[in-house]
Amino acid sequence: MTTRKPTMADVARHAGVSLKTVSRVVNQEPHVRASLQQRVHDSISALGFRRNEAAARLARGATMLTLGLVMENISNEFYARLAAAVEAAAAEHEALVVFGSYEERPDKERMLIESMHARGVDALIVVPSAADHSWLAEHGRPRTVFVDRVPRGLDRADVVMLDDEHGGRTATAHLLAHGHRRIALISDDDGLSSVHHRARGYRAALREAGAAADEALVVRGVFDPGRVSYEVGRLLDLPGPPTAFFATNNRAAIGVLQALRERPERPAYVGFDDFALAGLFSPGVTVVRYDIDRLARGAVELLLDPVREPRRITVPVELVARGSGELPPVV
Known part of the structure; x- marks a missing residue:
């Protein structure tokens, strides 16, 4: 059973004011006493009222929101x-x-x-x-x-x-829990707050495990899966290659998959962002996801x-x- 949404009339009854007063407060019109404004706002909070912006515009003769x-x-x-x-x-x-x-x-x-x-x-x-x-x-x-x-x-x-730092920390801790210590980070532009926070979570998890981040295994500023694929191959050709990868977005995860298709190595990897085909690969792609x-x-x-x-x-x-x-x- 659907619960009826509170209306401005409900707010007016709860606050003990006229419907016109509620309308003036909701629409931020001038010349409403501060005490009345406070009563209306208190009732709005108590009832969980939300104005229908589209209906308000139409009532004023405006076009659809x-x-x-x-x-x-x-x-x-x-x-x-x-x-x-x-x-x-x-x-x-x-x-x-x-x-x-x-x-x-x-x-x-x-x-x-x-x-x-x-x-x-x-x-x-x-x-x-x-x-x-x-x-x-x-x-x-x-x-x-x-x-x-x-x-x-x-x-x-x-x-x-998103809770990006927690996601980066969780992904990296998961790889650490499965025995990895040389974990590469494949990331986008670090000037983006989401990328920066995911990388911060990555470093925090390594630090907490006593496995400091090796900056030689950190790749920044890659947007295209083809470029990611190249960087993954380059890292795997190092004298001390990574045994696992944390990809900070879905494009990076796809680039890791492209690279591994041509390689004999089978490193572990975790992506950030789920994607439609993640469960169809063998093995399926472990990801950090959200609603x-x-x-x-x-x-x-x-x-x-x-x-x-x-x-x-x-x-x-x-x-x-x-x-x-x-x-x-x-x-």
Whole structure:
């Protein structure tokens, strides 16, 4: 049985004020006494009321609420799944979503954000690049929530992120528990907060196990699976090669798989981000995964929440063992 969502009329009854007063407070209209505002906000919190932004716009004669989603590359499975999840979460609020990919180009990211703003997009969800985003604070813009990464240069921002450091620590500890000490790190741009925190978790797990990170086994700034494949081969050709790999995103995990297809070695490996075919390989790919619907829903709900104080929401992660992370070191 579905629980009925509280309405503004419910808030008015709970607060002992008129429906018009609740509407004025929710819509942040002026000339409402502070004491009445506080009563309404207290009732909103007590009842768990959330304004339907789309209905509010339609009541004012405006068009349907439109959300913009700006991300790195929709051809990547992570971003395709995120886009679908954001669209589903927005549909629950009768909102439309428009998409744009900046393809690892910060100049295109800025162009997309400014273009969406100019075309009347009501609010933005942005997976930020590693570039400085302080320019966003310099002029008015639609309300923005950042997903997966903390934007550089913005001290006050709404962010929905993964527990990346815990994920990096968990992946590395899993490999250590299966006897590995020479564990390579294959990572994206370390200027991205998600990548930086996953790498920090990797180093923390090694340090706690008394196996300090060997920087010769750390690869940074690789985006393409083909480049990852080359770097994996290079590391395996070292005089003291790694016996295991931690790949900090799904592209890196695919690059590891490509490299091992041509190699006689069978190192262990753990990826960050699940992907559709991870369970079909032999062995299956052990990954750190998370609920992408929860990530998307958190972003949409932050956008539509009338509370304006910046907040950060952390989505938990978990390790899924499928075989690749459980291979023992070959000495």
